Amino acid sequence: MRRHRLSALLLAASATTACVGEIGDDGGTESVVGPICSEGPVAVPSPIRRMTRFEYNLTVRDLLGDDTDPAAAFPSEEEGLGFNNNAASLITNQALAEQYMLAAEDVSDRATTPLSKNLPCDPATDGEAACAEAFIDTFGPRAFRRPLTEEERAMLLAQYDFGRDQEDFRLGIRMVIETALQSPPFLYRVELGVPEKAINGVVPLTSYEMASRLSYFLWGTMPDAELISAAEAGALETREEIEAQARRMLESPKARAVVAEFHRQWLDYERVGNITKDAALFPDWSPAVGDLMTAETSAFIEHAIFDDGGDLTTLLTAPYSFVNEDLASFYGLPGVTGEAFRRVDLDPAQRAGLLTTGTLLVIESHTNQTSPTLRGKLVREDLLCDVVPPPPPNVSTEAPEITPGSTGKDRFAQHTADPTCAGCHVLMDPIGFGFESYDTVGRFRTEEAGVAIDATGELAQTDVDGPFDGVVALAGMLASSDKVEACYAKQWFRYGYGRGDMDADACTLDFLANRFRESGGNIKELLVALTQSDAFLYRPAGGAP
Amino acid sequence: MSRLIARPRSLARRTLLRGAGGVLLGLPFLESRQAGAVEFPKRLLIIYTPNGGWELPAAMDFAGSMIQALEPFKQKLLLVRGLDMNVHNTGPGEPHQQGMAWLTGQPLNDGSQVGGCGTLTSGWASGISVDQAVANTVGLTTMRRSLHFGVQTLNYGGKEVRTVMSYEGSDLPVSNEDSPWNMYETVFSQLGADPVGLAELRARRHSVLDAVEGQLGALGPRLSADDKVKIDVHADAIRKLEQQLDNPGAVIGGSCQLPMVGSPVELGQPANYPAIGRLQMDLLSMAFACDITRVATLQWSASTNNRPYPFLTYNGSPIVDDEHILGHQPDSDVDAWGKLRVIKEWYAAELAYLLGKLDAVPEGEGTMLDNTLVVLGSEISRGNSHSHMDAPFILAGGAGVLPMGRNISYLPEGDVSHNNLLVAILNVMGVAATQFGDPAYCNRPLTELWG
Numbered sequence: 001m002r003r004h005r006l007s008a009l010l011l012a013a014s015a016t017t018a019c020v021g022e023i024g025d026d027g028g029t030e031s032v033v034g035p036i037c038s039e040g041p042v043a044v045p046s047p048i049r050r051m052t053r054f055e056y057n058l059t060v061r062d063l064l065g066d067d068t069d070p071a072a073a074f075p076s077e078e079e080g081l082g083f084n085n086n087a088a089s090l091i092t093n094q095a096l097a098e099q100y101m102l103a104a105e106d107v108s109d110r111a112t113t114p115l116s117k118n119l120p121c122d123p124a125t126d127g128e129a130a131c132a133e134a135f136i137d138t139f140g141p142r143a144f145r146r147p148l149t150e151e152e153r154a155m156l157l158a159q160y161d162f163g164r165d166q167e168d169f170r171l172g173i174r175m176v177i178e179t180a181l182q183s184p185p186f187l188y189r190v191e192l193g194v195p196e197k198a199i200n201g202v203v204p205l206t207s208y209e210m211a212s213r214l215s216y217f218l219w220g221t222m223p224d225a226e227l228i229s230a231a232e233a234g235a236l237e238t239r240e241e242i243e244a245q246a247r248r249m250l251e252s253p254k255a256r257a258v259v260a261e262f263h264r265q266w267l268d269y270e271r272v273g274n275i276t277k278d279a280a281l282f283p284d285w286s287p288a289v290g291d292l293m294t295a296e297t298s299a300f301i302e303h304a305i306f307d308d309g310g311d312l313t314t315l316l317t318a319p320y321s322f323v324n325e326d327l328a329s330f331y332g333l334p335g336v337t338g339e340a341f342r343r344v345d346l347d348p349a350q351r352a353g354l355l356t357t358g359t360l361l362v363i364e365s366h367t368n369q370t371s372p373t374l375r376g377k378l379v380r381e382d383l384l385c386d387v388v389p390p391p392p393p394n395v396s397t398e399a400p401e402i403t404p405g406s407t408g409k410d411r412f413a414q415h416t417a418d419p420t421c422a423g424c425h426v427l428m429d430p431i432g433f434g435f436e437s438y439d440t441v442g443r444f445r446t447e448e449a450g451v452a453i454d455a456t457g458e459l460a461q462t463d464v465d466g467p468f469d470g471v472v473a474l475a476g477m478l479a480s481s482d483k484v485e486a487c488y489a490k491q492w493f494r495y496g497y498g499r500g501d502m503d504a505d506a507c508t509l510d511f512l513a514n515r516f517r518e519s520g521g522n523i524k525e526l527l528v529a530l531t532q533s534d535a536f537l538y539r540p541a542g543g544a545p
Numbered sequence: 546m547s548r549l550i551a552r553p554r555s556l557a558r559r560t561l562l563r564g565a566g567g568v569l570l571g572l573p574f575l576e577s578r579q580a581g582a583v584e585f586p587k588r589l590l591i592i593y594t595p596n597g598g599w600e601l602p603a604a605m606d607f608a609g610s611m612i613q614a615l616e617p618f619k620q621k622l623l624l625v626r627g628l629d630m631n632v633h634n635t636g637p638g639e640p641h642q643q644g645m646a647w648l649t650g651q652p653l654n655d656g657s658q659v660g661g662c663g664t665l666t667s668g669w670a671s672g673i674s675v676d677q678a679v680a681n682t683v684g685l686t687t688m689r690r691s692l693h694f695g696v697q698t699l700n701y702g703g704k705e706v707r708t709v710m711s712y713e714g715s716d717l718p719v720s721n722e723d724s725p726w727n728m729y730e731t732v733f734s735q736l737g738a739d740p741v742g743l744a745e746l747r748a749r750r751h752s753v754l755d756a757v758e759g760q761l762g763a764l765g766p767r768l769s770a771d772d773k774v775k776i777d778v779h780a781d782a783i784r785k786l787e788q789q790l791d792n793p794g795a796v797i798g799g800s801c802q803l804p805m806v807g808s809p810v811e812l813g814q815p816a817n818y819p820a821i822g823r824l825q826m827d828l829l830s831m832a833f834a835c836d837i838t839r840v841a842t843l844q845w846s847a848s849t850n851n852r853p854y855p856f857l858t859y860n861g862s863p864i865v866d867d868e869h870i871l872g873h874q875p876d877s878d879v880d881a882w883g884k885l886r887v888i889k890e891w892y893a894a895e896l897a898y899l900l901g902k903l904d905a906v907p908e909g910e911g912t913m914l915d916n917t918l919v920v921l922g923s924e925i926s927r928g929n930s931h932s933h934m935d936a937p938f939i940l941a942g943g944a945g946v947l948p949m950g951r952n953i954s955y956l957p958e959g960d961v962s963h964n965n966l967l968v969a970i971l972n973v974m975g976v977a978a979t980q981f982g983d984p985a986y987c988n989r990p991l992t993e994l995w996g
Contacts, residue, residue, distance in 0.1 A: 047771060048776075073727050075720035075722075076703055077703060078669075091778045092782055093713065093782050094713075094782040095720050096782070097786050098731070101750060155756050159752060159756060162749065166749065175749060175752065179757070182753060182757045183760055184764050271701070274813045274852075276865060278866070280865075366870075367865070367867050500657075
């Protein structure tokens with residue numbers, strides 16, 4: 001049907017009707033059907049990828065030294081599966097094409113001010129024509145991330161001539177930049193592979209294509225000189241060569257930006273800066289506190305992954321965080337002064353990594369009370385990759401009324417008492433009850449409305465089922481779960497490969513989950529593994545079917 | 546955080562424009578007026594407010610109603626009650642998602658976007674929206690086919706089915722511009738430029754875009770069918786952009802003056818909602834007055850809007866509640882519905898502000914408002930039922946076609962689909978059509994609108 005044109009490619013995913021379904025397929029570790037991995041690479045989609053705003057900004061920074069984030073004015077990306085880089089969603093409509101045009105004009109202005117800023121030559125001494133050619137021969141391949149074809153070189157030269165004829169040398173150079181920045185080889189990662197090496201309907205990527213894949217996956221920007229040198233030498237063909245580059249790249253500060261971006265989108269925590277709360281109940285809450293919490297969560301994630309254990313367990317359980325004076329005072333933490341965020345050790349009986357980070361506690365609450373349902377749903381969907389089906393029609397999904405002396409657990413008890421609700425809510429609320437020690441604005445509490453907090457809960461339909469008391473205990477269980485590990489790997493698959501997973505990806509997901517587990521849940525090792533899968537190394541042969 | 550702050554793209558250009566602040570910038574219809582044959586264009590303006598809840602008076606006496614603020618424009622209004630958006634009772638998604646396709650008259654596509662109530666999912670709309678269908682006819686000669694103004698529509702972080710209402714076609718959502726400063730920069734930046742410089746800029750842009758189009762054309766055939774679709778959409782966008790370049794810009798003078806937008810504020814803060822809205826309305830009315838475009842949409846927030854209105858008060862206290870949750874409360878909840886009424890009264894006053902702007906621009910014997918068809922609607926009719934039925938619409942202006950100052954109710958008749966209103970919008974705007982969206986819902990021409 002016509003209706004499915006782009007959406008169908010977009011997401012090979014739909015919620016199942018059973019109370020827990022997984023997005024995509026059953027590609028967990030217990031898969032008993034599906035392709036036999038030893039048979040070699042299978043054809044899975046490898047869609048053309050358009051730059052996101054994040055990638056555009058980083059790329060013009062590295063290409064032309066422009067650090068003004070020009071893509072901030074672009075329309076925001078359409079989201080798919082929680083990430084904004086889902087290739088099938090990213091089209092270029094008129095509004096975006098216009099923004100590309102305007103941004104390119106501004107970038108070219110800055111890139112030629114002063115004229116020498118990005119020139120490899122001096123038009124006064126080397127001659128304008130020779131200098132223009134020299135610029136095209138250095139800038140062009142960097143912009144397209146591969147050598148120019150003869151046609152492309154002639155096309156850019158013609159653009160130079162147009163600007164030169166209309167005004168002067170500088171305008172000619174500007175035209176070259178403007179054209180390059182709106183050209184498909186700049187905006188898209190176009191991959192055709194090496195047709196001569198086709199096997200089983202798939203082809204390996206060219207070394208240049210691989211350089212871009214690696215670079216945008218791990219850095220969110222264009223390849224550096226070393227990657228391009230490796231591509232020139234044809235040294236991005238074997239798994240070993242690619243792995244060596246990936247390891248080098250992960251030690252660069254540029255990798256931190258991508259890891260941060262992944263987590264920002266996966267948990268969508270930055271929106272805490274837009275959250276409002278009932279001012280009568282939480283007078284000291286403001287969106288500005290939310291912005292501080294965003295900085296806290298970002299700092300924690302970066303530290304846990306790059307400067308501490310680097311594994312999923314650290315991310316889920318580390319009992320420290322990063323606060324400045326204002327945020328410390330909001331949380332009631334003594335002894336922190338100044339605007340700078342610094343690490344503080346928290347009570348390990350009270351706080352455990354991401355699960356107790358302020359942003360998520362605040363977002364997954366109502367304006368006037370906590371929501372065990374939303375908090376449980378976050379764990380169920382983002383950490384376990386299950387999909388909770390919608391409530392039946394004609395059911396109120398409102399926050400319950402707060403009656404004097406009631407606790408969150410009382411108010412949400414109906415969900416599990418009423419059999420029509422319980423079928424699904426049993427998968428969320430009993431997890432969420434463990435979070436009751438944190439109030440609507442993320443602070444630790446021991447009582448609500450004069451009643452002592454009961455933070456006991458239960459985890460069901462996982463590989464680590466059982467009762468628990470409080471989030472610290474829950475975090476420990478989740479950190480030991482293979483299902484959580486496989487889910488985290490799957491989220492990275494979706495972000496890194498820019499698409500939803502499908503049946504044919506079962507092998508790749510198994511491979512990733514296994515490598516991740518063997519490394520002890522090391523996140524950098526997972527990222528290396530993502531560069532070693534068949535899905536990363538190959539693409540379907542041929543273009544038009 | 547930084548992503549919420551509007552960033553001027555080019556300070557140099559902005560400064561230049563500010564310098565020209567006092568200069569009259571356009572009188573697009575001056576020539577024809579002097580020639581004696583005044584032919585003012587028709588415009589279409591579609592306005593969205595979230596979460597339904599409009600209660601329109603049954604007679605043209607607005608006293609004591611939630612649209613009392615519209616009393617001064619009574620003779621230029623046409624209130625339409627009792628139309629059913631029943632096509633949106635079908636297809637994927639929850640009601641706040643389904644209803645956001647109200648301008649398409651078709652069900653949503655399947656997809657994985659999670660909605661506002663529970664976790665029902667949908668994709669984008671499955672067809673063109675009526676504003677785009679109109680723009681494809683009346684928008685071809687203006688600088689812009691259409692403009693899409695948003696006021697805090699991106700509050701869920703990204704763009705999704707609840708944050709847009711305009712579509713070029715199935716799965717082709719048209720973004721709102723939420724930043725008045727970006728809108729100013731994009732739309733008004735060429736006004737007042739010297740004609741020679743503008744002609745040269747145009748020539749350069751054509752040169753670049755031709756080269757881009759050539760590359761896209763060469764690339765498409767080498768790709769898979771799925772990727773080729775995307776490259777074709779891009780190539781089509783480039784062609785439209787080139788066409789737009791050739792359309793004449795606004796001419797200096799008369800009612801067309803450079804709007805003043807001041808310094809950027811944080812786009813996401815609830816407290817800034819009214820200020821951003823006013824700026825967008827100022828820019829919108831000027832875009833019409835300068836004939837930059839003849840088709841515009843104005844979307845207040847996203848559907849399900851779960852934001853507070855801290856700048857409004859109810860019983861002396863700021864309204865800090867989540868609007869969506871308020872709307873879910875039973876009719877017996879006097880405070881919830883009291884607050885919602887304050888919110889709706891505010892939207893009515895903002896509509897009055899915008900109508901006043903349009904009405905202040907003289908055009909021939911009448912005003913620009915008289916030559917504009919304004920249509921205001923929502924994604925649902927009422928929050929605590931999530932119903933798409935008996936949806937009220939406020940029409941204004943009439944585009945010189947519809948007799949105004951009237952009140953029409955289809956309530957007694959039962960199921961009269963709002964698709965028929967979409968057909969009427971096309972007809973008023975001079976586009977011949979007997980169907981729009983799903984033809985099964987286009988069975989009752991709304992002849993009553995014509996008097």
